[in-house]
Amino acid sequence: MFGARRRRQREMERRLRELDWLDQNYGLGYLPPVPPPPPRKDPSRLAGAIALVIVAGVTTSAVFAMQPGIFPDRVHELLGTSPERLLPARDIPSGPGEFSFMATQPESDDPVGYDPCQVIEVALNVEGAPEDAQHLVETAIDNTSQATGLRFEFIGTTEDRDFENMGMDDPVLVMWSDEDEAPDLAEEIAGVGGSYRVSPFGGGKQRYVTGFVILDRDAYDDMRSGAMRQAIVDHEFGHLVGLGHVDDPRQLMHERGGFVTAYGDGDLAGLAQLGAIDCR
Template sequence: MFGSRRRRQRELDARLRELYLLEEAYGRYGQPPPALPSPRQPSRVPGFIALVVVAGVTISAVFAMQPQIFPDRVHELLGTTPERLLPARDIPSGPGEFSFMATQPETGDPVGYNPCEVIEVAINPDGAPDDHQELVETAIEHTSDATGLQFELVGTTEDRDFENMSMDDPVLVMWADEDEAPDLADDIAGVGGSYRVSAYGGATERYVTGFVILDRDAYDDMRSDDMRQAIVDHEFGHLVGLGHVDDPRQLMHERGGFVTHYGDGDLTGLAELGAIGCS
């Protein structure tokens, strides 16, 4: 049942192992990335709700050291200690489940975005529904409110190359079909994830950019506004670092379509992702 998707994952893993991203910074260059990609998480649900099924991916790469990923101690020595842009959210204590797409190799803490930097987002409107900007703006609002991360919608882009992104690129949101994004095949209505980086010799990894890809055909056929928004919100949950769960009360349930808003477990995980230290 999942054979073709597993083959696709193996192909992507092989490509990532060969990836060599060179980013000049302070006269130093990146190194070939380790084999760190996490598995994609396809999900399915029967019948009409199959249109709202969602999936996530996290991709790893090592880039050159940049000021925004200096260790905190270096910032302190240089007098450039970063500060949060928005307050950290109180972490709820509800009973719901949550999981993370990736964790720090040494501590087990979640990998997340730097809360001291704006997460820029750009939309490619080609093939997108008429209300695409409203859908993205609402997802940004929901995810920011839950994490304390600050997003900025910077406009539109012609870029569609979600597999070859630079760490300076804004998060890419686009609508596509399975020919362009094979992971949208069958009943997968969305894919989301982020690229993570680490500094030279540093143990702490951070997400720096990513993508959210929605199924164009599914959105053409879908009539429920709540479900249409739920897909985008779910993929933004993957974008900032949430993984799938078995708890059907959560928006991040692996099969999707059971709820249309972040549940208490989702909110706990999102708050923890937003509460990581600045870097």
């Protein structure tokens, strides 16, 4: 969609998002308390610089109803067929590890997640990104797809950097930045990630439709450990698909990270559940 209608829609989404931002962020805590900065020469401590941004949802039927994107699924509904998953759901592993969700449905404890019948497109803005950026993103896609059964597609590079004004049809935006552009990257925060959600017209489950992952340029300039560089991107992809933080240091979704560099059993249980929701 382009032109005036697109602009009107974006403006409306922006206003709604601001409202939602106020609603949500002060209840949940916009940023976690940040302890004093660790010595930057210690790469494992630097990985502690992972924080959650609570991403506001576009939770209005009006915006969703304006989206032509819903029509293919309406056709399915009218014909009595249902869309099919693109990849099999993963078994939900059992283990002692903890997990949490960024958001649950208004009427139940079911998580908000991406539609497993839709491809999640991902684009990378290479401005200011490290040389290994694309490799990091593609590996995060593989790891997160493997754990969720969600299908991602890396569609290439983008010039877009406007993570605060994303449209429903935009690909997930991955970029490297600083606190001037993305204030959430202040102090020792090494990355932020999350997704926008919508509610279907007339009720039904909320869904994520797109989102962003932003990594801190300075943190990546200083970080030598390949495993740690990957762990932070994977952690933010965990947020992207709907995982929240846990206090369990065995999990990659621990707020300060740095204890493990791959998804733990709790992370994997949460990711499998996020990928196992019904299609729209």
